[in-house]
Amino acid sequence: MNNPHGHRTYFRSFLLHFRPRNVPERTLRLSLTWGLGGTALVLVFLLIATGLMLKFVYEPFPDRAYESVLYLNSNVPFGQLIRNIHWLSANGLVLVVFLHLLRVFYTGAFTRPRQLNWIIGLAAFAAVVLSNYTGYLLPWDQVSYWAITISTSMLDYLPGVGTNLKEWVLGGSEPGPGTLVNFYAIHTAILPALLLIALPFHFWRIRKAKGLVIPRSMDEDPDTQGELVDTMPHLIVREVAMAVLVLAVILVVAMLFNAPLTDQANPGLSPNPTKAPWYFVGIQELLMHFHPVFAVLVIPLTLFIGLLSIPYLKYDTDSSGVWFVSQKGRGLALLAVAVAIAGTVAGVLLDEQVFVNGVIGSPDMVSTGLLPFAIILGFCTGFYFLLKKGFKASNNEAVQALFTLLTTAFVVLTVIGIWFRGTGMQLMWAG
Ligand code: HEM
Secondary structure, three states, X not given: OOOOOHHHHHHHHHHOOOOOOEEEHHHHOHHHHOOHHHHHHHHHHHHHHHHHHHOOOOOOOOOOHXXXXXXXXXXXXOHHHHHHHHHHHHHHHHHHHHHHHHHHHHOOOOOOOOHHHHHHHHHHHHHHHHHHHHHHXXXXXXXXXXXXXXXXXXXXXXXXXXXXHHHHHHOOOOOOHHHHHHHHHHHHHHHHHHHHHHHHHHHHHHHHOOOOOOOOOOOOOOOOOOOEEEHHHHHHHHHHHHHHHHHHHHHHHHHHOOOOOXXXXXXXXXXXXXXXXXXXXHHHHHHOOOOHHHHHHHHHHHHHHHHHHHHHOOOOOOOOOOOOOOHHHHHHHHHHHHHXXXXXXXXXXXXXXHOOXXXXXXXXXXXXXXXXXXHHXXXXXXXXXHHHHHOOOOHHXXXXXXXXXXXXXXXXXXXXXXXXXXXXXXEOOOO
């Protein structure tokens, strides 16, 4: 080879098929991305790699599944470790993608020309959650069996189509051989394929938008670019360092703690309490306070449509690249967090302790289900008017505060469901 730097040149030109030649120096700041999108990508690769290995041992049949996991844990070299890494990456991914969504939202990185990428991101998020959900059942232990039983039974409440949909998902009327075949196929083929289509699309849109949103302060012009630096080494070195860190953390934690595995599934004996997988516990908690149609359909659907429409709402200013829109935006978001925590906790306690047979959740109200929903809707509308009229918030600040209110409320419901519900799903004071 004539060129003494041949390999380096090939590597560089290979790399430049994927990355731009140079990037704005400001987008390299950790305080822009917190490495969350990259971490998510590393976790996706880890999941695919360990998932492929698990496929060699795992058997998707009710009488074999649990035993195959036991066999993996004790007889396959590094089997337990591989399962631990898969479990940790799967749950970590749900959390990391959620945090990545929050960072994209709070830096206004969803506005033109990034609107479509927000939607693609949401599709990837849905694929991530469903991947986790379909994988949850596979070990066929007590916790997984009953978590899937309780969460699929929520489908029964969907008017008209509910029961048919549930039976289609389960491949029968309750979790059984059909369910494992369905979940296994969806988990190991359909969702990974969807994710592998969505992600390149996601990264291509970042290129189309000429890179990440450029962080700036409020008083800087939205077109501020700052200095450009070479992708190699500046960006690549940071990405590799982050990937190595993520791998190291996952490996250490996977060596210290084992992925949970309870007794083999026993369809005749439900554990008490029976909880949905952690990311659906918020919906399970909603079910305890609202008419089921509102808890499993109206509220989640409204929130989902709200999320989809975020990039297409009307805003007063271009706040892309500015964390929390403005100083006032930051204050109002904090106010929303406080109101959501106080309001959700008070609402749950009131519903449980005071109004057990009273207003919210009383049998006649359950039959229409309208009152609790109307209360929440009224509360959110009131909060919006307080922001607009009382605090003279811009549209950007008001949308941000409302998003914060709802997101925090959902997180609080999830926390209550996971840590503050014990036997019979009664409220209790600790884990
Ligand atoms: C498996 C899921 C996902 C992966 C692997 C992923 C990966 C990434 C990566 C690597 C970046 C660039 C670096 C960074 O921002 O950290 C990025 C940017 C971006 N992501 Fe994601 N993402 C995922 C899900 C989402 C979700 C759920 C959303 C929003 C609903 C989203 C919206 C965006 C947007 C709009 C950008 C561009 C941000 C900017 O210009 O600053 N992504 N994503």
